[in-house]
Amino acid sequence: MERSRTRLVSKTIVEKILSEHSGLDAYAGDIVVADIDAALVQDGTGPLAVQQLQKLGMEQAANPERTVLFIDHAAPSPRKELSNAHKILRDFAAKTGAILSEVDEGVCHQRMVEDYMNPGEVLIGADSHTCTAGALGAFATGMGSTDVAIGIASGKTWLRVPETIKVYVTGEFKKGVYPKDLMLHFIGMIGADGATYQSIEFCGPTIDAMDMSGRFTLANMAVEAGAKAGLFKTDETTKKYLEERGRGDRWREIAADADATYERVVEIDVTDLEPTISCPHTVDNTKTISEVVGTKVDQVFIGTCTNGRIEDLRIAAQILAGKSRNPNTRLLVCPASKEVYLQAIEEGILAKLASAGAAIINPGCGACVGVHGGILGDGEVCLATQNRNFQGRMGNTEAFIYLSSPAVAAATALEGVIADPRKYL
Amino acid sequence: MDNRMQIKGKVFKFGDSISTDHIAPGRLFHLRTNLPELAKHVLEDADTEFAQNVQPGDFVVAGKNFGLGSSREHAPTIIKIAGVGAVLAQSFARIFYRNAINVGLPVLICDTTQIDRGDELEVDVGKGEIRNVTKGITIQAKPLPDVMIKILNDGGLLEHFRKHGGFALDA
Numbered sequence: 164m165e166r167s168r169t170r171l172v173s174k175t176i177v178e179k180i181l182s183e184h185s186g187l188d189a190y191a192g193d194i195v196v197a198d199i200d201a202a203l204v205q206d207g208t209g210p211l212a213v214q215q216l217q218k219l220g221m222e223q224a225a226n227p228e229r230t231v232l233f234i235d236h237a238a239p240s241p242r243k244e245l246s247n248a249h250k251i252l253r254d255f256a257a258k259t260g261a262i263l264s265e266v267d268e269g270v271c272h273q274r275m276v277e278d279y280m281n282p283g284e285v286l287i288g289a290d291s292h293t294c295t296a297g298a299l300g301a302f303a304t305g306m307g308s309t310d311v312a313i314g315i316a317s318g319k320t321w322l323r324v325p326e327t328i329k330v331y332v333t334g335e336f337k338k339g340v341y342p343k344d345l346m347l348h349f350i351g352m353i354g355a356d357g358a359t360y361q362s363i364e365f366c367g368p369t370i371d372a373m374d375m376s377g378r379f380t381l382a383n384m385a386v387e388a389g390a391k392a393g394l395f396k397t398d399e400t401t402k403k404y405l406e407e408r409g410r411g412d413r414w415r416e417i418a419a420d421a422d423a424t425y426e427r428v429v430e431i432d433v434t435d436l437e438p439t440i441s442c443p444h445t446v447d448n449t450k451t452i453s454e455v456v457g458t459k460v461d462q463v464f465i466g467t468c469t470n471g472r473i474e475d476l477r478i479a480a481q482i483l484a485g486k487s488r489n490p491n492t493r494l495l496v497c498p499a500s501k502e503v504y505l506q507a508i509e510e511g512i513l514a515k516l517a518s519a520g521a522a523i524i525n526p527g528c529g530a531c532v533g534v535h536g537g538i539l540g541d542g543e544v545c546l547a548t549q550n551r552n553f554q555g556r557m558g559n560t561e562a563f564i565y566l567s568s569p570a571v572a573a574a575t576a577l578e579g580v581i582a583d584p585r586k587y588l
Numbered sequence: 589m590d591n592r593m594q595i596k597g598k599v600f601k602f603g604d605s606i607s608t609d610h611i612a613p614g615r616l617f618h619l620r621t622n623l624p625e626l627a628k629h630v631l632e633d634a635d636t637e638f639a640q641n642v643q644p645g646d647f648v649v650a651g652k653n654f655g656l657g658s659s660r661e662h663a664p665t666i667i668k669i670a671g672v673g674a675v676l677a678q679s680f681a682r683i684f685y686r687n688a689i690n691v692g693l694p695v696l697i698c699d700t701t702q703i704d705r706g707d708e709l710e711v712d713v714g715k716g717e718i719r720n721v722t723k724g725i726t727i728q729a730k731p732l733p734d735v736m737i738k739i740l741n742d743g744g745l746l747e748h749f750r751k752h753g754g755f756a757l758d759a
Contacts, residue, residue, distance in 0.1 A: 194735050196755045208660060210621050215746055237617060244618035251621070291659040291683055307661030307687035309745045321735065321755050355605065356653040360682050389653070391682055445605055533614030553607040553657055555633045558615045 173420035175327040176394045177362045180302040180417070184285050191326040191424070200284035200301075201229040202315045204308070205271050207236045207532070208289035210251040212312035225318030227260035229279060233271035234264065238527040241535040261315070269500030269526035272296070272468035275303075276379060277502055281405065281413035282397045287314045292468050292550060294385045298378035299404070300397040300417035302362075305386060325362040325391045326426035327419075328353075332369035334434035339585035341478075342377030343470055343548070343568040345369075346384045347439040349431060351449030359389035361426055364419060366396065369433055375404040376474040383469045384550050387446045438583060440546075441566035444554040452571065455581045461543040463488075463576040464557075465521075465569050466497030466529045470548035473498075473506045475569040480512040482573035482587045488520035489579030495537045496521040497529030520576075533558030546575050594712055595673035595694075597645035601705040602634055604651035608658040608684065610634040612666055620662050627669035644671035647711070649703045651677065655684025664688040664695075674711055676700055676718065676729070689736045692744035698729035713740075 174182065178190055185195035204212045209232050216222050224230040232252040240246040256263035264274055271288065272295035280286055282300035286293060289311040296303035306320070314320045330349065336342075350357070363385050370378070378395055385393025395401075396418040405414050438452040465471070465479050476498060488494045496516050498504040504526045507513045513523055524530070530537030531549040538558030539545055545557055545564050552564035567575070570584035577587070610633045612626060619626040631638045631648070648667060654677035655663060664687045667675065674694035678701075688695040694713045703709070707722040714737075716729035732740065735757045742748035748756070 194733075194757060196757065207617060207620060207658075211661060214621075219746055219750060242618050244621065248618075248621050289659055289661075291657065293659075305659040305683055307659055307683065307690055309661060309690045310686065313745060313749055317749075317754065319755065321757055323733070323735070355656055356679060356681070359653070359679065386683075389656070389681060532617065533609075534617045538615070551657060553609040555609045555613045555615065560613075560633045 173422045173424070175419045175423045175425065176300070176364055176396065176417060177302055177327055177392060178324060180283055180285060181322060181324050183283070189324045191324050193324045194321065195324060196319055196321050197285055198318060199287050199314050199320055201279055201286045202311055203231045203233060203271050203275060203286070203288035203290065203293065204311055205233040205236050205290050206238065206245065206249055206252060208308045210248045211308035212289055212315065213251050213255045215309050215312040216316055221316040222255070222258060224259040224261045224315050228262065230261040230315050231275065231279060232256055232261055232263050233274065234266050235270050235527045236532050237534045238266035266527070267501055267525065270468040270471065270528055272383060273471065273499035273503070277408060277500060281410060282401060282415050282417045287311055287320050291386045292383050294390065294392050295379055295383040295468055297385065297393045298375060298382040298395050299401060300395055302392055302394065304392050325360060327362045327364050328358055329425040329428045330363055330365050331428060331430045332365065332367040332433060334369055334432040336433050336436065339570055339588050340433070340436050340438055341568045341570065342373060342380045344436055344439040345431065345433055346381050347441050347449050347566060348436060350384065350388050350447050351439070353388055353429065355387060355445055355447040356389045361390055362392040362394060363388070363390045364394050370395065371398065374474065375400060376472045379472065380469055387550055438568060438571050440571065440581065441552055443552055443563040443565065446552060446566065452583050455565070456583055458581040459544060460492055460546045460575050460579060460581060462493050462495065462537060462539060462545040463572050464495045464530045464537060464545060464547040464549065465572050466499060466524065467531045467549040468499055469550040470569050471497055471499030471503065473503050475548065476503065476507050476512050478569045479573040480515045482570060482584060483519040483576065484515040486519055486577055488576045492576055492579040494521040494576040495524055495530055497524040497536070498526050500526050530557055546572055546581060548572050594710060595645050596710050597643065597647050597673050599647050599649045599703055599705055599707045599709060600635065600638055600642060601703065602648065602650040604653060605656060606634055606650050606654050607656050608660050608663045611655070611663040612660055623662065623665060623669060626662060627666040630666040630670045639670060642670050642672060645673040646671065647709055648672050648675045649700050651700065652679050654680050656681035659683045661687045661691060664693045665691045668693040674713060676703070689739050690745040692740060694740065696729035698727050702727065
């Protein structure tokens with residue numbers, strides 16, 4: 164898109180944040196070198212990042228108290244090669260003062276929003292779902308190990324300021340329909356490459372009324388539409404979330420200018436939205452629940468950075484309490500973080516889920532990455548609340564993965580086939 | 589590595605939506621600190637014989653959204669270690685594209701519908717010119733952004749940073 168620079172004054176959220184962090188008056192299409200506020204790596208990408216810094220002779224962290232190394236993808240380690248990879252992260256943390264998030268603490272993206280990220284900040288992370296923190300009004304994006312390594316050592320990264328797609332959401336969710344259904348519907352609509360190289364701003368009355376948990380789900384999956392980031396303006400809901408975590412003073416207003424330039428506007432009315440499912444083997448292969456009801460499921464997995472929060476576990480417990488899972492369908496539940504895990508214990512949620520036949524997994528990525536904690540057998544079908552269903556994702560190319568909300572997952576665990584949760588609510 | 593270089597080789601053709609799970613699957617997570625070993629399995633979940641048959645300079649040619657999914661830089665790295673000269677696709681997922689340039693693997697966006705498995709190609713990375721010798725046609729790729737040409741010419745991001753002592757991306 165050609166722009167007449169001198170006449171531009173209004174900015175999108177991402178243009179504002181990247182202008183602030185680069186000292187430039189930056190607009191979509193510009194290349195900037197930006198200061199970063201925080202960086203993350205995880206146990207799949209961090210060891211390579213550390214090795215790259217060793218090659219460069221720069222084993223250092225410019226901002227160690229906001230450089231976080233997560234052991235979450237293979238936690239606790241299922242094999243010696245990974246135990247050795249974990250040692251690389253522990254050694255780097257000891258050497259540089261960077262923070263190590265150990266095997267008990269949970270998924271990087273949930274941990275970043277709980278403890279580290281604030282509105283208006285820039286986060287780069289060696290994990291594609293780093294975009295989760297966009298829900299707090301931050302610019303957060305996934306990159307590779309070398310990019311993040313250099314970000315850790317120098318405190319800077321280069322970025323092309325992305326164009327923005329505005330997603331304007333109206334209407335009230337009907338009972339049994341959730342932000343996850345909205346996001347799957349949206350990705351099905353624009354495609355897995357529908358927002359490539361661009362950022363997304365989620366806005367409108369439905370978003371204003373949405374809790375932080377729902378906003379995190381949307382931001383988390385922005386990358387599944389190909390986006391660089393998924394951003395939200397900040398409001399009282401953001402402020403309350405930060406206050407509850409002792410960071411009320413870090414709240415600030417983040418919003419796009421009223422006449423900012425968008426690549427396009429997508430309007431979605433959720434009034435008639437139905438529970439939505441992504442079918443094998445791509446996230447944009449979406450169907451409404453009625454089209455897939457009755458599909459036999461061998462394993463249900465509730466958890467992850469997408470839907471492993473306390474709000475998600477409450478919904479699952481509401482549906483499963485006092486009942487039993489189908490004897491032919493195993494149920495795995497993995498709280499996203501230790502905070503979620505402890506809260507779920509306190510509320511009696513884990514007891515209800517375990518009594519219903521759930522195997523409770525320690526906080527972390529659980530079965531999502533195909534490394535441990537629930538690898539699928541040949542020909543098996545899994546319905547999961549995670550963000551991705553690529554062939555081979557859960558450790559077996561001969562398996563089939565469906566994605567859904569926690570409510571659909573809980574109902575499916577009860578019936579042993581993909582089930583509509585609305586009759587249980 | 590020089591972006592003006594000419595690469596010659598045969599085509600291995602893939603479809604749309606080849607994910608990082610196809611290229612470097614999660615079940616081989618434990619090999620990520622042993623890249624030469626991981627490279628023996630490159631693209632295994634999309635073509636079980638690719639890793640055994642690929643020769644230095646050969647091309648991976650695909651449809652839309654190549655490399656979607658994870659941020660794992662291991663994916664382009666093992667394609668490069670396997671000797672692939674360049675990846676040609678109708679479009680790339682953002683993180684894969686950036687990672688490929690960072691590790692010095694040429695990636696070209698072009699119309700791949702007229703390229704088939706086994707075709708012989710001559711590719712001029714700098715010009716973005718793809719000559720399909722087998723079919724006797726020439727295809728023009730979309731030029732790489734200037735920033736990425738700079739990084740690729742320096743041999744990847746690490747070398748760029750080493751050479752300039754920081755980012756040196758201005759025109």
